[in-house]
Amino acid sequence: MQLIGSTTSPYVRRVRLLLQDQPYDFVNLDIYGQGRDELRRRNPALKIPMLIDGQQEVYDSRIIARYLHAKMNVAGLTWDQENQLTLIDAANDSCVTLLLSKRSGLDVEQDILFYNLQRERIMTTLRTLAAMVDEGQFGAWNYPAMCLFCLVDWVEFRDLVDFTGIESLITLRDHYTTQAMVAETDPRQA
């Protein structure tokens, strides 16, 4: 298997954590720089991660996880876990939007509809996820917990969110830092 990604993407990191026991080659691309031509050749959606397993190409972390769970004969996610993932992805997508906006020289703090919507979504999803953590919903190191871990660690690394009132997310991140492949996939060492 080959995983196409980058060392900083939270979506790629969750798949690397899921693949911890599997043999695979990691292709690290700078998708906004030198690796963009290869990304164009590999995935018309122009996003990472993507997985190649023999003749089968799989796009999108959510579908890759479904593919790997089936391949590893591991039970798929429950509907409640699918909902957790939707909340995590909603926050993550909006945070990526903020980061790309900042890199484009845009002021993401301005009081305009587009950024107000992103910031509102980020805070409603993160508050809901923090409450779920308080209820013990992410107590096992499974795929949803890996996804939440990667989101929180990346958001803190990129300094995109004020964690006041949602400190449970940082507590969860700190709790899981000793798990397999977490140190090796830290975006700070990219």
Ligand SMILES: N[C@@H](CCC(=O)N[C@@H](CS)C(=O)NCC(=O)O)C(=O)O
């Ligand atoms: N839904 C996708 C999202 C992946 C995604 O947004 N990846 C980012 C990197 S963190 C990306 O490739 N962004 C490229 C772009 O937005 O142009 C997934 O879960 O794989």
